Amino acid sequence: MCYILYTLHSCNHWVPQAPKNGPVLRICKESEEMRLGRPCPEIEHKVENRSQGMCDDCLWKKVTR
Ligand SMILES: [Zn+2]
Numbered sequence: 001m002c003y004i005l006y007t008l009h010s011c012n013h014w015v016p017q018a019p020k021n022g023p024v025l026r027i028c029k030e031s032e033e034m035r036l037g038r039p040c041p042e043i044e045h046k047v048e049n050r051s052q053g054m055c056d057d058c059l060w061k062k063v064t065r
């Protein structure tokens with residue numbers, strides 16, 4: 001199943017991880033080979049790592065407050 005990787009921040013926000021200039025959605029091997037790069041109808045959401053800090057949005061809010 002195709003998937004999106006997230007970082008779970010201390011503010012409990014899930015932020016999708018995008019490779020440099022790449023799509024957020026990771027195409028699985030099956031889709032790549034069988035479906036010519038079209039993603040699966042269902043997409044899995046996975047937490048890849050946890051961050052001790054807040055997400056950018058929350059950091060910005062804190063800075064501009
Ligand atoms: Zn897939």
Ligand SMILES: [Zn+2]
Nearest residue numbers: 011013055058
């Ligand atoms: Zn946040």
